[in-house]
Amino acid sequence: MKAVTWHGRRDVRVEEVPDPVLQQPNDAIVRITSSGLCGSDLHLYETLGPFMGEGDILGHEPMGIVEEVGTEVGDLKVGDRVVLPFQICCGHCWMCTQGLHTQCETTQVRDQGMGAALFGFSKLYGEVPGAQAEFLRVPQAQFMPIKVPEGPVDERFLFLSDVLPTAWQSVMYADVPEGGSLLVLGLGPIGDMASRIALHQGKRVIGVDRVPERLERARARGAEVINLDEVDDVGEEVRSRTNGRGADAVVDAVGMEAHGSPVAEVGQRIFNALPKRIVAPLMNKVGIDRMSAIYTAIDAVRRGGTVSLIGVYGGQSDPMPMLTMFDKQLQFRMGQANIKRWVDDIMPLLVDDSDPLGTEEFATHQVRLEDAPEAYEKFQKKTDGTVKVVFKPGQSVAS
């Protein structure tokens, strides 16, 4: 089959690789019809290379049709239309029963000290072959697949694999009070969707980014926006719009590659230049993050407010302004999203034909798998209006 594979920093290729096969009785094989490209893939593309292996298959936002099933997959059947969560989870361990699927005790990557295994996400997360491919082996298939109805186009349901529950969790964790305000840092797919969800819930949303079309997407749906490049100080600007207090809550949907942290950017480059075996253990121990978004969050949130970190961070000793965090009496909530925890809450909005979250128009680019190298580059550089790319394996689509 064809698959998108990792070969080095900013080097992804589309290659012929062996088709996946059933390995466990609770495996299934899914033929992928749509597969998203995510800001998290950009971390692998740019910064987390030391944890990747040459030829690793990327991708963790798939949906498709069940092609083959093992003997222990419950009521899953060949031909079912399914979305797969990005994390691999069993559904019956203690963590899964608490709704903490991203900490699943059956799939935790213990030798790396990490939580649940993830599709297409480096050695840190189990080096499980990813979903930007024609076929995917789905472990824990007695629990993993989210069955979705026939009818609407893939994009209506595809984002249940990551973007929708991730954005949903970020808003739930932000815990915006009734009539309160939410500052969303970063208006990539995750921040954009978080804004849509908060607006849908009747909250006041202020979104921040520096990419004009991303700001415009959020503005068009009812968010107030701030262009990073047009203000001296985001915190001051937010306070001026919120009675001098700051936002009740902040979602940081930027993560470790924030724009505006030149020193850490140099650090990330140096790591990229060193041999892998030296860098991987080192990266785990020292700060690798560009912290500008999180510092903005701490500054712009009001005293007693909540910071919800959904952007991915990495290192261990990035300096945090503890005095300010303590003095402002802040609450922090963070982590990978527990996809299955939120599916039942979101599904009613997806089967609603008015499509209140605008899922059908959410992707800006539908492209063939073969166009992955170009799509990664455009998504990273934010050119050609690229906000959300969906790969269409095995289909001919105009790119």
Ligand SMILES: NC(=O)c1ccc[n+]([C@@H]2O[C@H](COP(=O)([O-])OP(=O)(O)OC[C@H]3O[C@@H](n4cnc5c(N)ncnc54)[C@H](O)[C@@H]3O)[C@@H](O)[C@H]2O)c1
């Ligand atoms: N926690 C999870 O489960 C989970 C799931 C999916 C994605 N993520 C993470 O969420 C983050 C966003 O993902 P995405 O797909 O939207 O990616 P993205 O890279 O397209 O979006 C990031 C956005 O932040 C903007 N930005 C950069 N620096 C900024 C700054 N200092 N202030 C404000 N905005 C700034 C960029 O212009 C960009 O639009 C990534 O870190 C990704 O890894 C986390």
Ligand SMILES: [Zn+2]
């Ligand atoms: Zn993703």
Ligand SMILES: [Zn+2]
């Ligand atoms: Zn589990």
